[in-house]
Amino acid sequence: SGTVCDAQFSDHSAEAVCQKMGFHGARAWRSGQLFEDQQISREVLLGSLECGNTNWSECILNTTSSSCSHASDVLLKCYNFWLISSDGSSIRDESEGLLLYKDGTVCDDKFTDLSAHAVCREMGYHGSLGWRSGVEHQQDYRSITMNEVECSGNDWNSCNYNRENNKCWKTENILLTCELRETYYLF
Numbered sequence: 001s002g003t004v005c006d007a008q009f010s011d012h013s014a015e016a017v018c019q020k021m022g023f024h025g026a027r028a029w030r031s032g033q034l035f036e037d038q039q040i041s042r043e044v045l046l047g048s049l050e051c052g053n054t055n056w057s058e059c060i061l062n063t064t065s066s067s068c069s070h071a072s073d074v075l076l077k078c079y080n081f082w083l084i085s086s087d088g089s090s091i092r093d094e095s096e097g098l099l100l101y102k103d104g105t106v107c108d109d110k111f112t113d114l115s116a117h118a119v120c121r122e123m124g125y126h127g128s129l130g131w132r133s134g135v136e137h138q139q140d141y142r143s144i145t146m147n148e149v150e151c152s153g154n155d156w157n158s159c160n161y162n163r164e165n166n167k168c169w170k171t172e173n174i175l176l177t178c179e180l181r182e183t184y185y186l187f
Contacts, residue, residue, distance in 0.1 A: 002045030005068035006031035008060075014076055015054035022102050023078035024090075025054075027124065031072050039070045049074075081106075081123050083176060086136060094129060099174040104145025107168035108133040114151040115159065116176055122156040125178035134175045144168045 004017075014026035033039055047068050051059040082090060083097030091097040099106045099119065106119075116128035147166050151159040 002042045003039055003070065003073040004046040004049055005044055006072045006074050007048035007068065008050035008062075009048070009074050010051065012054055013049050013051040013059065014074075016051045016056045016059050017049070017076060018078035019054060020056040021078065023080060024082040024100070024103075025079050027077040027079050029074060029076045031074055033070050033073060034075055036070075039073055044068045044070070044073070079123065081119055083123070083178070094177060094180055096130075096175050096177045099131075099176045100142070101146040104143045105170075105173040106149060107144050107147040107166075108172045108174055109166065109168060110148040110150040111174060112151070114154060115149045116174075117154040118151040118156045118159050119149070119176065120178035121154060123178060124181075126181045127154065127179050129177040129179045131174055131176045133172050135170050135173065136175065144173070 009029070009031070011026065011029075014029040018024070018026045045063065046061055047064045048062040049059060050062075080101055082100050083095075084100060085091055085095060085097055111131070113128065113131075116131040120126070120128045146161055146163055147168055148162040149159055150161070
């Protein structure tokens with residue numbers, strides 16, 4: 001394993017990498033040396049990763065890394081969760097949606113209001129407006145990829161979960177509504 005240099009790296013590159021790794025997309029990226037011990041112990045494997053769009057197969061990988069230092073390593077955050085509407089499209093507003101984790105559904109076992117807030121905040125929302133269990137959304141072909149989400153606070157770091165199905169049914173899938181952050185304008 002190794003690191004990726006930030007030369008030619010873009011928002012498209014971040015999206016393509018996260019999707020290639022099985023996530024919904026990129027939450028944020030930057031370059032730097034945040035994990036010093038882990039970064040120094042690895043070589044720079046990609047001198048550049050150039051993507052003109054979010055399609056991984058169209059990205060150009062350059063394995064020459066002679067001019068790159070670990071101060072230019074790409075640090076990437078990917079979305080673990082996302083919401084889809086009943087027609088399967090992504091939700092970015094305050095509409096109710098089926099909660100997905102790595103393209104599978106999330107079971108309601110041990111899920112509480114704290115779990116809902118933590119998941120919404122992890123997706124970049126202010127918090128949760130509510131949740132319920134149900135089967136109204138496109139989910140027949142999706143497996144359950146997360147279960148027993150139990151949180152002690154409103155932050156994802158306070159949560160424990162299980163990636164095993166443990167007798168969950170489609171009727172136990174989480175339908176979640178998240179609250180957008182308040183936006184202020186200066187006039």
